[in-house]
Amino acid sequence: MLQYWPEFLTVALIHFLAVASPGPDFAVVLRQAICQSRRNALLTATGVGLGILVHVTYSLLGIGLLIQQSVTLFNILKVIGALYLTWIAIQCLRAKPGGLQVTADKGAAQSPGKAFRLGFLTNTLNPKATLFFVSLFSVVISPGTPVDVQAFYGLYMAVATGAWFALVALFFTLPPVRHVFARFGHWLDRLMGGALMVLAGRLLFSVAGSDSTR
Numbered sequence: 377m378l379q380y381w382p383e384f385l386t387v388a389l390i391h392f393l394a395v396a397s398p399g400p401d402f403a404v405v406l407r408q409a410i411c412q413s414r415r416n417a418l419l420t421a422t423g424v425g426l427g428i429l430v431h432v433t434y435s436l437l438g439i440g441l442l443i444q445q446s447v448t449l450f451n452i453l454k455v456i457g458a459l460y461l462t463w464i465a466i467q468c469l470r471a472k473p474g475g476l477q478v479t480a481d482k483g484a485a486q487s488p489g490k491a492f493r494l495g496f497l498t499n500t501l502n503p504k505a506t507l508f509f510v511s512l513f514s515v516v517i518s519p520g521t522p523v524d525v526q527a528f529y530g531l532y533m534a535v536a537t538g539a540w541f542a543l544v545a546l547f548f549t550l551p552p553v554r555h556v557f558a559r560f561g562h563w564l565d566r567l568m569g570g571a572l573m574v575l576a577g578r579l580l581f582s583v584a585g586s587d588s589t590r
Contacts, residue, residue: 380525384532386516391533394508395540400461400575404498405541407468407568408491409548410557416491417545423495425538430500431509432530436523450503454580457501461576464498468569495541 395401401424409417442449499505517526547553 380521383517383521384529387512387529388532388536390512390516391536395537399504400498400502400572401495401537401541402544403568403571404464404494405544406548408494409545410554412486412491414545414549416486416488417549418542419488419491420495421541421545422538423492423497424499424541425495425534427496427499427505428534428537429530431505432527432534435509435513436526436530450506453501453506454503457503458576458580460497460501461572464494465569465572465576468572469566470569499537 405417405421405424408420412420513526517529548557
């Protein structure tokens with residue numbers, strides 16, 4: 377196992393840089409932390425972390441490479457991801473002044489299952505995550521690395537992702553932080569909705585661009 381430490385450290389560094397960069401996962405967890413209970417924000421973070429295991433599984437099975445090489449399959453994934461992000465964005469953009477309430481831990485309107493699914497589906501349906509993991513497992517990780525070691529890498533990335541977004545959830549559910557955001561909560565909601573709509577638009581635009589070049 378010691379011989380794989382350099383490779384593991386490379387994977388861990390690349391993964392940290394990827395997970396720390398703003399994206400749909402961060403936007404969703406941030407909104408949950410500001411607008412929902414701490415419990416629900418942590419459940420969303422957990423869903424994001426477990427979503428990583430889906431990408432790891434199909435990368436280990438070689439399905440991810442097939443998706444990447446098939447323009448049609450990858451475009452379908454992009455469209456599904458874009459539609460899901462658009463749905464979330466619409467919910468955010470509909471926020472009205474005074475309509476967005478920062479909830480206490482005991483008063484969240486969102487069910488635990490819905491909070492978890494939000495994080496899980498946001499990560500699972502993110503085509504950028506597909507590209508990242510397929511590239512990681514096909515370029516960075518050596519084909520000679522045993523499958524159990526590769527699975528350990530994947531498990532680490534799932535745990536690390538969940539832990540990172542749990543920290544994000546914990547920080548933004550601190551009472552002083554919530555108090556600040558409560559003053560312009562509906563604008564934050566609209567900003568998140570706009571950001572998610574832009575991400576969805578870019579996905580759909582990339583699909584249109586790939587079709588025009590065929």
